[in-house]
Amino acid sequence: MDRWRRPGLARGVLGGVAGFAVGALPIVAAAQLGADIKPGHGLALGYIGAQVGWLLGLGALRFWTAWALGRAADPVDQAAAHGRAGDWTRYFRFTTDHKVIGLQYLITSFVLFLTAGLLAMVLRLELAQPGRLMDGDTYNTVMSTHGIVMIVVALIAIVGGLGNYFVPLMIGARDMAFPKVNALSYWLLPPALLLIVANPLLGGFDTGWTAYPPLSQQANLGQQAFILTFITLGVSSIISAVNFLVTVARMRAPGMSLTRMPIFVWALTVTTSIVLVATSVVAAGMTMLLFDRLLGTAFFRPSAGGDPILFQHLFWFYSHPAVYVMAVPAFGAVLEVVPVFARKPLFAYRLAVLSFIGIGVLSFMVWAHHMFVSGMADYFHIPIMITTELISVPTGIVFLSALGTIWLGRIRFATPMLWVFGFLWNFVIGGITGVFLADVPTDLALSDTYFVVAHFHYTIVGGMVYGLFAGTYYWFPKITGRLMDERLGRAHFWWFTLAFNATFLPMFWLGLQGMRRRVADYPADLADVNLWTSVASSTIALSTLVFLVNAIRSWARGPKASANPWRAHTLEWQVASPPPVENFEHLPTVTAGPYEYGVSASGPVIRPGGATGH
Amino acid sequence: MTARRDLAVAVAIWAVLSAIGVVVVLGTQILPVIASREAEVVNGAFVMLTVASVPILMLVVVPIAYSAIRFRASDDDETDGPPIHGHRAFEAGWVVVSLVLVIGLAAFGTIGLLEIRGGPDADLEVRAESTQWAWEFAYPDLGVRSKELVLPVDRRVRITIVSDDVLHSFYVPAFGIKQDAVPGRVTYLHVTPTVTGTYGAQCAELCGLGHTKMVAGVAVLELSEFEAWVAEQQPQQP
Numbered sequence A: 001m002d003r004w005r006r007p008g009l010a011r012g013v014l015g016g017v018a019g020f021a022v023g024a025l026p027i028v029a030a031a032q033l034g035a036d037i038k039p040g041h042g043l044a045l046g047y048i049g050a051q052v053g054w055l056l057g058l059g060a061l062r063f064w065t066a067w068a069l070g071r072a073a074d075p076v077d078q079a080a081a082h083g084r085a086g087d088w089t090r091y092f093r094f095t096t097d098h099k100v101i102g103l104q105y106l107i108t109s110f111v112l113f114l115t116a117g118l119l120a121m122v123l124r125l126e127l128a129q130p131g132r133l134m135d136g137d138t139y140n141t142v143m144s145t146h147g148i149v150m151i152v153v154a155l156i157a158i159v160g161g162l163g164n165y166f167v168p169l170m171i172g173a174r175d176m177a178f179p180k181v182n183a184l185s186y187w188l189l190p191p192a193l194l195l196i197v198a199n200p201l202l203g204g205f206d207t208g209w210t211a212y213p214p215l216s217q218q219a220n221l222g223q224q225a226f227i228l229t230f231i232t233l234g235v236s237s238i239i240s241a242v243n244f245l246v247t248v249a250r251m252r253a254p255g256m257s258l259t260r261m262p263i264f265v266w267a268l269t270v271t272t273s274i275v276l277v278a279t280s281v282v283a284a285g286m287t288m289l290l291f292d293r294l295l296g297t298a299f300f301r302p303s304a305g306g307d308p309i310l311f312q313h314l315f316w317f318y319s320h321p322a323v324y325v326m327a328v329p330a331f332g333a334v335l336e337v338v339p340v341f342a343r344k345p346l347f348a349y350r351l352a353v354l355s356f357i358g359i360g361v362l363s364f365m366v367w368a369h370h371m372f373v374s375g376m377a378d379y380f381h382i383p384i385m386i387t388t389e390l391i392s393v394p395t396g397i398v399f400l401s402a403l404g405t406i407w408l409g410r411i412r413f414a415t416p417m418l419w420v421f422g423f424l425w426n427f428v429i430g431g432i433t434g435v436f437l438a439d440v441p442t443d444l445a446l447s448d449t450y451f452v453v454a455h456f457h458y459t460i461v462g463g464m465v466y467g468l469f470a471g472t473y474y475w476f477p478k479i480t481g482r483l484m485d486e487r488l489g490r491a492h493f494w495w496f497t498l499a500f501n502a503t504f505l506p507m508f509w510l511g512l513q514g515m516r517r518r519v520a521d522y523p524a525d526l527a528d529v530n531l532w533t534s535v536a537s538s539t540i541a542l543s544t545l546v547f548l549v550n551a552i553r554s555w556a557r558g559p560k561a562s563a564n565p566w567r568a569h570t571l572e573w574q575v576a577s578p579p580p581v582e583n584f585e586h587l588p589t590v591t592a593g594p595y596e597y598g599v600s601a602s603g604p605v606i607r608p609g610g611a612t613g614h
Numbered sequence B: 001m002t003a004r005r006d007l008a009v010a011v012a013i014w015a016v017l018s019a020i021g022v023v024v025v026l027g028t029q030i031l032p033v034i035a036s037r038e039a040e041v042v043n044g045a046f047v048m049l050t051v052a053s054v055p056i057l058m059l060v061v062v063p064i065a066y067s068a069i070r071f072r073a074s075d076d077d078e079t080d081g082p083p084i085h086g087h088r089a090f091e092a093g094w095v096v097v098s099l100v101l102v103i104g105l106a107a108f109g110t111i112g113l114l115e116i117r118g119g120p121d122a123d124l125e126v127r128a129e130s131t132q133w134a135w136e137f138a139y140p141d142l143g144v145r146s147k148e149l150v151l152p153v154d155r156r157v158r159i160t161i162v163s164d165d166v167l168h169s170f171y172v173p174a175f176g177i178k179q180d181a182v183p184g185r186v187t188y189l190h191v192t193p194t195v196t197g198t199y200g201a202q203c204a205e206l207c208g209l210g211h212t213k214m215v216a217g218v219a220v221l222e223l224s225e226f227e228a229w230v231a232e233q234q235p236q237q238p
Helices: A009-032 A039-058 A062-068 A075-082 A088-092 A098-127 A136-171 A179-187 A189-197 A221-250 A263-294 A308-342 A349-365 A367-371 A378-390 A392-406 A415-438 A440-446 A450-480 A486-512 A524-557 B002-026 B037-070 B088-117 B223-233
Strands: B124-131 B134-139 B144-146 B149-152 B157-163 B168-172 B177-181 B187-191 B197-203 B215-221
Touching: A009 A039, A039 A179, A039 A189, A039 A221, A039 A263, A062 A075, A075 A179, A088 A098, A098 A136, A098 A179, A098 A189, A098 A450, A098 A524, A136 A179, A136 A189, A136 A221, A136 A263, A136 A308, A136 A450, A179 A189, A179 A221, A189 A221, A221 A263, A263 A308, A263 A349, A308 A349, A308 A367, A308 A392, A308 A415, A308 A450, A349 A378, A349 A392, A367 A378, A378 A392, A378 A415, A378 B088, A392 A415, A392 B037, A392 B088, A415 A440, A415 A450, A415 A486, A415 B037, A440 A486, A440 B037, A440 B088, A440 B177, A450 A486, A450 A524, A486 A524, B002 B037, B037 B088, B037 B177, B037 B187, B088 B187, B124 B149, B124 B168, B134 B149, B134 B215, B144 B223, B149 B223, B157 B168, B157 B177, B177 B187, B215 B223
Parallel strands: B124 B157, B149 B215
Antiparallel strands: B124 B134, B134 B144, B157 B187, B168 B177, B168 B197, B197 B215
16 A cells, blocks of 8 residues: 555556546536536546646655745655666656656657557558548547647657757766756656547547647537647647756756757757747647637637637647757757768768758748648748748758768668668658648649648658657667667668658659548549558558567667767767766766767767876 | 769769659659649649759769768778868858759749739639538529539639638649638639539548548530530529
């Protein structure tokens, strides 16, 4: 019975259930007294209660509540919350070590990735042949859930996973600036993720991840699960973004000037700046949508003077920058890996940093290219088309930097480098086809067709997921202290890459034939290509099993990794694998840039009282 | 000197592959059906963008393929490459060329937009009325309503689009364009059909349960046939 007395998962679940009851019961009572109550009211207040009860039971708020009650800080509990090396239970409770939180994000992301991937298999089963297998509501719910869960994966996997794990290590810090806020950002997610995965039990929702009103105003209770999840994710992202920015601003080791920061850290800095500025806009939009559904407001209700297009502006003002929240960390991971395996300094490092900043600024000026056929004013198409096409200039610089580093290099094709090459191939296709969607005349034909589906899978899967795999294969030895199997890694890469391209290249063609996105059926003359696509997509799922087997087997009994198996120069490789709980016994002093390959033999670090790292 | 030769060889491969690619693109029909003046403009934009895409694609593909073969080191090789941190002129050239390219594309895009959305008054007005989950077409000047969109060839038509429930989108792939229907607003598009025949209209904006099935027939007729169709549809005068 001890587990109920201490904060933890068990008490968190109990707190969540109790919180739901406390939140929802007044609504039930009001309904009994004849108030105009919908189930949505109960779900909304019950969910808020459940979140509070969950966090309280988990102990996520205990340090702040103690402070608020005037109790002295408990250093023993603080140290316990940070966790001890080798204690597996720290991964299942409120732990403040950034490396634990990074792994929690990473594993959660992979579980969600597999879940949403299986939903995609269901979609491709329906689309394998003309005609219908399932009813329209089921199809729409599966499609919408696949969309939003994959969006969550794309938003949190690199930033929350690899970012949390490696940013403090790479800048020479012992942890993030606000470790408790960091843990809170993760533990806000489980109730929200549970809610969105369980949305079919609430009737599902049929609006896709874009949730456009008025359809989202008339949709089932599952829609509300979507809105609550979206807002929770927003809160989690914002507090996490503040944490990253303060960490990078204040926690860098001596000598780690901005011009010596690893490119991955720069990528995360720009990314979290975007998150901080943009997220509250969409949270406001979603809250207004929730009020329209529950409180009788009419922000987006045309019959009462509201404007559905306003929602689209609020939505895309966040959701297009969000594309760069997915892509820029992948750029960072890829450019981090390239110099190590090309054995050359990162080409045009400063220009690459400027390009990230340029992407960050421009990302706020392009949102309406999602709305070229929405009915917004014609003249507004022109500036948006120009800014959207302009963003290909800084994105092109990422290619310049990668190709310039590879050129004349001494290239080792270890698995991480394969994913970099795959990234470059996919992302140039994703980028070029993006120009067709940015150009108004072609977009009038392509908008809302499979061309769009193909394009964003090339950028998000071909870009973000390839960056994630490049980073995961690269940093796996650091995280686990074990080497991954290279042969299985190569098999995974080639299989995934062939299957991915075989699945999504034909979708460009389908879009040109006029096949609409988000439909469950299509004309018979598109049957062959759709069948091909369905078969190919199922092999993507199978290739992921190779990765799973490799990761689990290597983690359990792969060969031990040295501190620096890739002979990289950045700081995370100058500590043991896996790193000790506090990362650095002595904080390092940094004496040179992170990519001085061909200049010095190893990482440029001076330890206090020790010899230089040269 | 070998570094310079690598560059020269790669540039030569890039030029040859780009030229071949452009020829292939110019010999390929991109939009499968082009049945309106607007679709011709859209297709022109497709051709222009696709031609421009080929050298850009090759600019990435050729260096990665060339490097993968030429600069590959064996696994036990522990030497580093040359410590090149950048090349100012090359970097500047890359940025300037991509800027010029982007401005050119945006200019062409603007011209295309003006051709499709601007232009003279229409000869005929049709109202496309959307509802969950069907289309209906009204011809206000002719007093006709129809489940099928029937248009005369070579006449400029203004299609106003309305919805009485949720968002829909009026999309005729053969005409190359689409436009959302927004409850509370009237949106429009102009179309000038150029080829007689039967086509399909479909809803392109997710609108719920019956979205997939929200389709309608489109027929483009010779003017005389169109007039006969109108006379047939009009209620008989008493």
